[in-house]
Amino acid sequence: MRPEKVDVLTGWQEIADELGIPVRKAQRWEKQLGLPVDRPKGSRVVMTTRAKLQAWADNPNAATHREANRA
Secondary structure (H helix, E strand, O other): OOOOOOOOEOOHHHHHOOOOOOOOHHHHHEEEEHOOEEEEEEOOOOEEEEHHHHHHOOOOHHHHHHOOOOO
16 A cells, blocks of 8 residues: 655655756745745744645646746
8 A cells, every 4th residue: 555645745845846846946936926835933944735736736827927937
């Protein structure tokens, strides 16, 4: 039996891997396109959930901006 995918993604590498993009692009998408990440108070860690990423990806406005910023 395969283990279930963990819903919480911790760190830029896990977030970028989930999106299939480089880390720097994920960081740019957060600043430019509102990629949903959380930063727990007093921590340098970034995190999000697959559900938040999916909701963001399903947003037609975010999709249009992502396509324009593929470079």
